[in-house]
Amino acid sequence: MGYLEQFKVEEIKGKLTTDLSYLGKLYKVKKSKYITRNIEHSLLDDFIKKGWEVEGKPMATKTKIRKQKEHSKQFEDDIWCQFYELGFRHLNYDENLHLPFSSNEEDTKQIDVVAINHEAVFLIECKSSDKPKKITFKDEFELLSLRLNGFRKVIEQAYGKGLRVKYIFATRNLKIDYNDIDFQRLLKTNSFYYNDNTYDYINNLIKSYKKASLYQFFGLVFKNELINTEKIELPAVEGKMGKKTYYMFSIEPEMLLKLSFILHRTRANEAEFPTYQRLLVPTRLKGITKFIDDGGFFPNSLIVNFSHQNKHKLIFEASSRTENSLSKIGILKIPNAYAIAYIIDGQHRLYGYANSKFLSTNTIPVVAFDNLDSKEQLDIFMDINQNQKAVSPSLRTDLEEDLFWESPRADMRIKALRSSIVKGLSNDPNSPLYKKITVGEDKAVLSMENMKLGLIDSGLLPIAKGNSFDESSVYYCVYNTHNHEHNIEMKKAKKEITEFLKLCYECVQEKFPVIFNKERFFIISNRGSFAYISVIGSLHRYMIDSKILNKNSTPTERYTAIEKYLIALLEKLSSLNQEVAQKQLDIQGKSAEKKWLTFFQSLINEKYPEYSPSELTDWKERQDENLQDEGGVYIKSVERRIKTSVLDKLKSLYNEDWELEINTIKTTCQGRANAENEKNYKEGIKDRVDWMEMFTINDYKKIIDDNWGKTPKENSNFIKFSDEFSIDIGEGINNRKDALKWMSHFNSYRNTWAHEGTKNKGLNKDEILFLKKVYNHFFNA
Incomplete structure (x- = not known):
């Protein structure tokens, strides 16, 4: 017998309703961001001064006004609506619901939201702030264990035995120290902390899974808790893959949905390691359900991993093994607990059954691994999906930690x-x-x-x-x-x-x-x-x-x-x-x-x-106009010297055949000149560019490299390319490549200085000193 008189029990039950029509209307009111009232026209000014505003056109005798809800009221309504959207149709309508936790009349606690279905009663307390702030809850959690024991007795007296009672402490915009002793008291009572991450995640579940979201919700809040003590017994085949044990069996989707959990890659599942799944695509889920209801089926197996948390271990009782196989036939005993089967592959197929007429009458094939570690689960997921578009780049980046x-x-x-x-x-x-x-x-x-x-x-x-x-x-x-x-x-x-x-x-x-x-x-x-x-x-x-x-x-x-x-x-x-x-x-x-x-x-x-x-010193130097002007002098002087010297040496080496000797480069330069002349013509510029004006530093470098040690027979005063164009940039010269390395640096600095797109970058002091060294090599040697 309970410690409350029956009229008290009925009074509590009377503050909840299962009236679907009334719940629907209440949902619309709570879903709105505003409180609305109809008032006499004469009272309008007073209400406007208090922050109310007019909504719509005035009626004959009344004006409809509205006011945005206080953040605390809004949060309570949001949580109530979320449970309604999860499918709960037994909810409190009276916001002034005080639940007793002992026979003493003073021992009561206000519960903001109460939601009941055929499996569980949720008691939700809501705390919020309009702006983020740090807070502790010593008074809330110090006697929580005692209160929860009393609440369970009241629920049992009101609704009978068998219903699971879960206390949820929900917060919005509150920063809580998870290591705080008071917060640890909350966790020790097996209560569930429902923060901003959880609220957002449940909202996303509802959008993606619709009514089927309740399975994942139960897995989240009751994770690893027993549904009942009787194990699920299934015919199965045990096999070995590498050093890993796996089982093959068939199971009703309804049963697997209760046992399963999907490690969605969201903040709400951060404590899990790893998490890798995406939320389902709602349109795809609806299509799969229709496919199943129209007689369709999936011949491939779901892949799951059974976790051993809280000692929920699989037990396999082998009955026989064939002579030609290492596989064993037997009975697999599965603990009947929430969220112990992690879905690695096949979440769309499984949840496609959630709203199907074949939910409890079909069976689906499953390959189940036994207690894979987190890395092994992730590896399987990636192996299955790595060549599919399904794994987005952002998810891959997110998975790097795991x-x-x-x-x-x-x-x-x-x-x-x-x-x-x-x-x-x-x-x-x-x-x-x-x-x-x-x-x-x-x-x-x-x-x-x-x-x-x-x-x-x-x-x-x-x-x-x-x-x-x-x-x-x-x-x-x-x-x-x-x-x-x-x-x-x-x-x-x-x-x-x-x-x-x-x-x-x-x-x-x-x-x-x-x-x-x-x-x-x-x-x-x-x-x-x-x-x-x-x-x-x-x-x-x-x-x-x-x-x-x-x-x-x-x-x-x-x-x-x-x-x-x-x-x-x-x-x-x-x-x-x-x-x-x-x-x-x-x-x-x-x-x-x-x-x-x-x-x-x-x-x-x-x-x-x-x-x-x-970085800042470098940036300032590159913005220094005097430095840029100095660099320009060195660049233009050296470039002119390279051109004059290279062409003079070519003429000395090959006489009238010098152009044929560099015909490939000439053809390329002629193409550049033609393109430039075409551009000038279209822009109304009459000047024409000669091909010899279109050499690049890299063209000169190739000519120098190709003619490195050559000398003309009849000119004893000829200075070889190797003598004039070898410059040590401070790394020593062991070969021709080392001797010409300066040209690549010079070309890079020349482009930085000259090109319009890099003028904001400019040259720094070290680069100017390099250019000065090259300049001195040619003009002050």
């Missing part, structure tokens, strides 16, 4: 670590970049790729090739390359770098919210992501060179050291005039990210001149 985390190669492990850091920034509700980076199925304003490129450029992680680290990158990075416990070091580096970057982005979020909240601007944009993370790395290197930071510095110490420089940058970005800002935002092309980086660095340098990184 594919390469335990790789024997250092460069692959660093690649996995970069992926993991970016996902940590995006998936953690406590991160300023939460849900702002596209990860797997979760689309957002920032791309993973630009974030990863920023990390590469930042130097916070070392550069590796194969199993060797670039020593120049090791000095500044956070990662300890000498720690051969790779898994431990990777986790440590991930935690430290993620926390460091979070603090740097919190600086923008909290101190410069206008910049932070403006998408596709200077910080929350793809080019901005690269530039901001790169400049963080540049400042970090500067602090290490200044002996302010070292490898043992904490994330907080790293942030504190560079904070004033970040604030200088953000203040400058906040005060840019519109023309300058737009000019920077309009920069396109492959070099855009680097240009944004030097722009950021220059803004910091204006306030702190002592911060002058090599």
Whole structure:
């Protein structure tokens, strides 16, 4: 007998309804973002002053008004609607539902949403904030275990035994420390934490799976919990593939749907390792269901993996083995538990049955592996899908963490670590970049790729090739390359770098919210992501060179050291005039990210001149007009000298046959001249270009190379090509290739200086010094 009097039980039950018509109307009201009222016309002004607004045209005696719901009310309604969309048709309609947890009349707790179906009762408590904030819930969780025991007794008294009771603590815009002792109390009660990631994921499930989403939802909230203690017994064949055991059997789709779980690549499944599946395509799912209902079938097997979590192990009882086969025939006993069968391949086929009339009357073939580790599951998935369009480039990038985390190669492990850091920034509700980076199925304003490129450029992680680290990158990075416990070091580096970057982005979020909240601007944009993370790395290197930071510095110490420089940058970005800002935002092309980086660095340098990184110094030199003019003098003088000398030597060597000797080059030059003359003609320019004006540096280089040591018999004063055009660029000369290497550098610098598309790049001091050396070789030798 329960501890509540029956009238109390009926009072609680009376605050829930199964009236489908009423639930439908209530859903429409709760789905709306507004509260609506019909009021007398005379009261309108008073309501307008309180924030209400008119909706539609006035009626004869009334005016319809509306007001946006408070965030707490909106969140409760959103959760209620989500359970309605999942298919629940036994829900609370009364928002003032206080559930007793003892016989003491004062021991009650308000429950915001109650949802019931034939298997379970969900008690959902909702907490929210209009803006993201950190919070603890000591009062909520301290006595939770005691309250839940009482709630279960009330549910049993009201609805009988057999229903599973699950308490859900749902939050929106709240940052919770998962290591906090109070949060751990929540988890110890076997309750489910329903955060922003979960809410978004369930919404996506509903869009993709419709009514079938309930199977995946149950798998999510009841993962590894027993449905009942009776094992499912199926005839099966046991086999070996490599060192792995697998089973082949047939099973009803309805039964497998309850046991199965799909590791969708979303933030809500981040704790799983790995996750690799895409959400289903709704139109395809509908087509598969129709195909099945029209008598169609799939002869190929689903591929699943049975997890051994919580000791839910498969048991195979062999009955016989044929003489000609290693396979065994027998009975496979499967634990009857939620989400123990991970679908590796065949999710569309399985969920196509969810809404089919053959859900419980057909059987489908299955190949089931027994307790594969995460990497093995992923390998099978990739092997099946690698040649199919189904695995998108963004998913492949997202999978790098899982594919390469335990790789024997250092460069692959660093690649996995970069992926993991970016996902940590995006998936953690406590991160300023939460849900702002596209990860797997979760689309957002920032791309993973630009974030990863920023990390590469930042130097916070070392550069590796194969199993060797670039020593120049090791000095500044956070990662300890000498720690051969790779898994431990990777986790440590991930935690430290993620926390460091979070603090740097919190600086923008909290101190410069206008910049932070403006998408596709200077910080929350793809080019901005690269530039901001790169400049963080540049400042970090500067602090290490200044002996302010070292490898043992904490994330907080790293942030504190560079904070004033970040604030200088953000203040400058906040005060840019519109023309300058737009000019920077309009920069396109492959070099855009680097240009944004030097722009950021220059803004910091204006306030702190002592911060002058090599990239910025290089950029300033390339903008120096005096340097560019000096370089132009050297280039034009050397180019004229090469042309005159090469052609004079050709004439001395071959006399009137010199043109025939270079006929292939002449033909190419003639083609260039013809194209240029045609262009001039169409533009109304009468001047004509001679083919001898169309030589390139590479043409000269080939002529020099082909005639390297030749001399004319009759000219004893002839200076050989090898004597005039050999220049040591500082690497020594061991052969003709070394002697002519300067020409490739000269040609590159000449093109940088001369071509319209690279004029913003210019030449730096080192390049000018090289050109001066070449110039002196010809004119001051």
